[in-house]
Structure formats: structure tokens, C-alpha cells
Amino acid sequence: MAEKKYCIKTETLAGFAKALGHPARIAIMKFLAKQDTCYFGDIHEELPIAKATVSQHLAALKDAGLIQGEIETPKVKYCINRENWQYAQQLFSEFFNMELCEKSGECCK
Amino acid sequence: MAEKKYCIKTETLAGFAKALGHPARIAIMKFLAKQDTCYFGDIHEELPIAKATVSQHLAALKDAGLIQGEIETPKVKYCINRENWQYAQQLFSEFFNMELCEKSGECCK
DNA sequence: TCTATTATTCGCAAAATTACGAACAAAAGT
């Protein structure tokens, strides 16, 4: 499907960024980071959107690899995928810490 | 338009992430970071997409505040908006460095 | 087995994104 027009690191970083490109998904990640319990219902309560929509956002984050889920019937528990979280952190860090060319960033007013 | 359902920092971070959520836009930012000259034509040459599409991506990055443009007829020069770039860096840094709850990230296999 | 709880999937609609070629605008040079 993805025809890889760009280098793999660029594609991967863009993928993480895309997954984080919605306030509900940022809110979910922040919530998961600080909670002991991370049941679907608790996440849903935090957000001003329908549960079907929450489920969709969780699926998006899961597809991106940023979270993972576990069934604990009748509930579902979600948490951050630490390995990929760390990788995303590294890619963003590299991206934002690349040294800017002297002239770049000064050429425009 | 934006009805602010989430806290401002969350919205802002999501906005930056969304702007970076496409490989062409990541590629543009990387290119701008390392180039002395940052004319539209040079950016277009780097990318495997039509100029109209490049223009759209540049507009998206501009709307997000990550870059700025300057006319130098007949060319147009683009560069990173350092102030907002730094703010984005800070927001991402805070986000990725928020301490994860002990249990969070360990509750799911 | 029936019921209650929980979360996903389905079906749908509206809106936004991505992409392109063609048309257009602006200014410099002839």
C-alpha cells in the first residue's frame, strides 16, 4: 500500500506524528501516562466524545504502535507501548535537535 | 471554529503533530533545516510530487507556524520559524518526558 | 438460560486531506 516515496525514518516519524495529530489522542496518551488503571471506560469518561469514537482513536494509536490493549473481561485495559514510545521519542528528539543551518531560519522575516 | 474541547496545550501540541503528520512535510522541514538556500524550486526538486501539492504542504506548515516565507521575486524563499520551532520542540519534549506511572506501560502484554 | 456490563464493529454522513493539471498573477528582462 504505502509506496515508500520517502526514506523510512521520515515515513516512520510522520506516522507517529500523524497518530498524535489529534487532541483526543494526545489527551489519551497523557491520561495513560499518569494513570494506574487504564480501562476503556475511564478513558471514555475523560473525553468529550462518544465511546465509538474513543474506540477509533484507541485503534489509531494501537495501529501506530504507541499503545497496546489487553482484555480483562468485561473490561479492556490499555497502556503505553514503552518500546515504541521510546522509539518515537528518539525520532522526535533527533528531528528537533538536528542542527539548523546558520542561514536557515534567518533568511525570512 | 475550533471549539476547544481540550486544554490549550493539548490542542497546540496536536496541531504541531498534525502539521508534521505527512512524510512530505517532514522531508520539507529536514530540507529547510540543512539548506542555505531554501527556494520553493529547490524544495520542489527534492520531492516526488507536483508543485501545486508542494505549495499546499508549505501552506500547511506555514499555517501551523513552523515555517515562514518571503518573496524574492521571482522566487519565494522559505525558512523555519525558529521561535515556533522551539516551542514545538518544548511541547514535544514535555510530552515525551512526562513521567510514566509505575504501573502504566506494564499492565498490558 | 437470561440479563447486565463492557467495548468493538457496522453503517452512515460530513468534513478534511492529498494530489494533480490548468489557469492565473507578479515582476524582470527584452
Add this chain to the structure above:
DNA sequence: ACTTTTGTTCGTAATTTTGCGAATAATAGA
């Protein structure tokens, strides 16, 4: 004035995203 160069805007199409309610699945408990 005309032409060339450069990049944006327009018009359009295909796809994806976002969102919701209703239907569904899965399991525990009565």
C-alpha cells in the same frame, strides 16, 4: 508590450478522517 520565470490559486477527484448511534460480541453473574 511581450515573453519568461516562478509559484500560488482554482477546480476537481479520490481517499481518509472524524463522529455518532445502533447493532453486535463476549463474558460474568443471577
